[in-house]
Amino acid sequence: MTIYSYVLSNIYSLSPFFITLILSIVSLLPIMPSGTEEITPLLGVISLSFWIVNRPDIMGWIPVIIIGIFNDVLYGSLLGIACLSAIMVRLILIKILHRVDLTNIYHTLFYVGLSLIVWLFINNLAQYIIYFKFYNYHAVIFQFLVSLVISPVIIFIQLLLFKKWLFQ
Amino acid sequence: MSSLYNLKRVQAIIREKTSYNIILIIISFLFAFVLLSLSYLYPNTSHTLKAKILDYSSNVVNAIYSPIGTINKSFTNLNNIINIYDINHDLIKENENLKNITNKIIILEAENQKLKKLLNLPNFINYKYITAKIISKMNSSYIQSVILMVGKKDSISLGSPVLYNNSLLGYINEIGFNSSRVLSITDINVKIPSVILEKDIKIILSGNNSKFLKILNYIDTSGVKAGDKVFTSGDGNMYPAGLFVGTVRKKLDGNFIIKPSLQLNDLNYVQVISWKLKDRGIDISVDPMFYE
Numbered sequence: 283m284t285i286y287s288y289v290l291s292n293i294y295s296l297s298p299f300f301i302t303l304i305l306s307i308v309s310l311l312p313i314m315p316s317g318t319e320e321i322t323p324l325l326g327v328i329s330l331s332f333w334i335v336n337r338p339d340i341m342g343w344i345p346v347i348i349i350g351i352f353n354d355v356l357y358g359s360l361l362g363i364a365c366l367s368a369i370m371v372r373l374i375l376i377k378i379l380h381r382v383d384l385t386n387i388y389h390t391l392f393y394v395g396l397s398l399i400v401w402l403f404i405n406n407l408a409q410y411i412i413y414f415k416f417y418n419y420h421a422v423i424f425q426f427l428v429s430l431v432i433s434p435v436i437i438f439i440q441l442l443l444f445k446k447w448l449f450q
Numbered sequence: 451m452s453s454l455y456n457l458k459r460v461q462a463i464i465r466e467k468t469s470y471n472i473i474l475i476i477i478s479f480l481f482a483f484v485l486l487s488l489s490y491l492y493p494n495t496s497h498t499l500k501a502k503i504l505d506y507s508s509n510v511v512n513a514i515y516s517p518i519g520t521i522n523k524s525f526t527n528l529n530n531i532i533n534i535y536d537i538n539h540d541l542i543k544e545n546e547n548l549k550n551i552t553n554k555i556i557i558l559e560a561e562n563q564k565l566k567k568l569l570n571l572p573n574f575i576n577y578k579y580i581t582a583k584i585i586s587k588m589n590s591s592y593i594q595s596v597i598l599m600v601g602k603k604d605s606i607s608l609g610s611p612v613l614y615n616n617s618l619l620g621y622i623n624e625i626g627f628n629s630s631r632v633l634s635i636t637d638i639n640v641k642i643p644s645v646i647l648e649k650d651i652k653i654i655l656s657g658n659n660s661k662f663l664k665i666l667n668y669i670d671t672s673g674v675k676a677g678d679k680v681f682t683s684g685d686g687n688m689y690p691a692g693l694f695v696g697t698v699r700k701k702l703d704g705n706f707i708i709k710p711s712l713q714l715n716d717l718n719y720v721q722v723i724s725w726k727l728k729d730r731g732i733d734i735s736v737d738p739m740f741y742e
C-alpha cells in the first residue's frame with residue numbers, strides 16, 4: 283500500500299489532520315491588515331485543540347508530533363519547539379478530559395484558550411532560554427486575544443464539518 | 451444528527467481513556483526533547499531537514515497564498531482609492547523634492563567619475579540578482595522571516611542578501627531546491643555592519659523582533675541626529691556596501707533606533723543577490739581559508 287492509497291482510503295479520518303495543517307499555513311499568509319502581522323491568530327493551534335477535544339483517537343500523538351514539526355518548519359523556529367508545545371497541549375487537554383468527564387461541546391472555547399496559553403508560553407519560554415531575552419510580550423498577549431476572538435469562527439466551521447460531513 | 455455526533459465523540463473519548471498509555475507520552479516527550487537538542491547542537495543538519503520539508507510543501511503554500519494574496523492586494527488597492535487625494539498631494543510634494551535631488555545627483559555623479567579617474571580607482575562590482583516571489587510571511591514575536599519561491603535551482607546560495615530597490619531586507623537563512631527562507635533584518639539573530647555616510651560613523655545594527663533596529667556599539671551620540679540615513683558598510687563580507695538600511699529615529703528616552711526603509715510584509719517580490727565568491731569579485735585562489 284503506497285502512501286497515496288493510504289491517504290485516499292482514510293481520507294475521512296485524516297481530514298482533521300489535513301485541516302489543521304492547512305490552517306497552520308493560512309496563519310502564515312497575509313490575512314491580517316498591514317502592520318498587525320505579529321498578532322496573526324494561531325489558527326493551527328485552534329484547530330489542533332478542537333480535534334484533540336472532539337476526536338482524541340484521530341488526533342493522536344503521532345499526528346500531533348507531525349503538526350508540531352510542520353509548524354516549526356513553517357515558522358522557521360528551532361526544530362522541536364512547536365512539537366514540544368503540541369505534545370504539551372495534547373497532554374494537558376487529555377488530562378482535563380479524563381478528569382472532567384464528557385464535557386459539553388461549548389466548553390471547547392475554554393480548551394482552545396488553554397491550548398493557546400500553553401502554546402505561546404512554551405514557544406516564548408524556549409526562545410527566552412535560547413536568546414536570554416524576551417521581546418514583545420505585548421504582541422504575544424494581543425496574539426492570544428485575537429486568536430481567542432477568532433476561535434469561535436474556526437470552532438463553528440469545524441463543528442459543522444464534524445457534524446454534517448465527516449464521520450457519518 | 452446531534453445524538454450521532456455526540457455518540458461518536460463519547461466513543462472517541464472512552465477509547466482514548468482505555469488506551470491511555472504513559473509510555474507513549476514519555477516517548478513523545480523524549481522525541482521532542484531529542485529533536486530540540488539535536489537542532490540546537492547541529493543547526494546545519496536541522497536547516498537541511500527544514501529546507502527539505504519546506505521544499506515539498508512550498509507548492510501547497512504557494513497555491514493557498516495566491517487567492518489570499520489577491521484578496522489582500524484588493525483591500526490595499528481599495529484603501530489607496532479611498533485615500534487617493536491625500537496620496538496624490540504627498541506624491542506631488544515628494545516629486546518636487548526628488549527633482550531637486552536628481553539635479554544634484556547628476557552633478558555629484560559627474561564629479562565622482564572625474565575624481566575616480568584621477569585616483570585610478572577600479573569600478574565597483576555589479577552584482578547579479580534574481581527576482582523572487584514571497585509565498586508566506588511569518589512575523590511572530592520571536593521570529594521574523596518570509597518564504598521565497600526560489601532555491602538552489604535558481605543559483606542562489608545560503609547567506610545571499612535580499613533587497614528591494616537597493617534597500618536591504620534580510621538574507622537567505624535556509625535554502626532548499628525550490629524554496630528558501632529569508633531572515634528579516636528586524637529578526638533578533640541579524641546583525642548588520644553599517645555606516646552613517648554623511649558623518650562617517652560606523653555602527654552595528656541588530657534586529658530585536660520589533661519593527662525597529664537597535665544600535666549595538668554606539669557610544670558617542672553627539673554626532674547623530676534623527677533623520678540621518680544608514681547604509682551597509684560592507685564590513686565582514688555579509689552584505690554589499692552601500693545598501694540603504696533605514697533612517698535614524700530618536701526615542702522619548704533619548705536613545706536612537708533605526709526605522710527600516712522597507713518592511714518585508716509590504717512586498718510581494720524581492721531581489722536576491724548572487725552571493726557566490728566569484729560574483730562578489732573575490733578570487734578564491736588568493737586566500738580561500740579567509741573567505742570560506
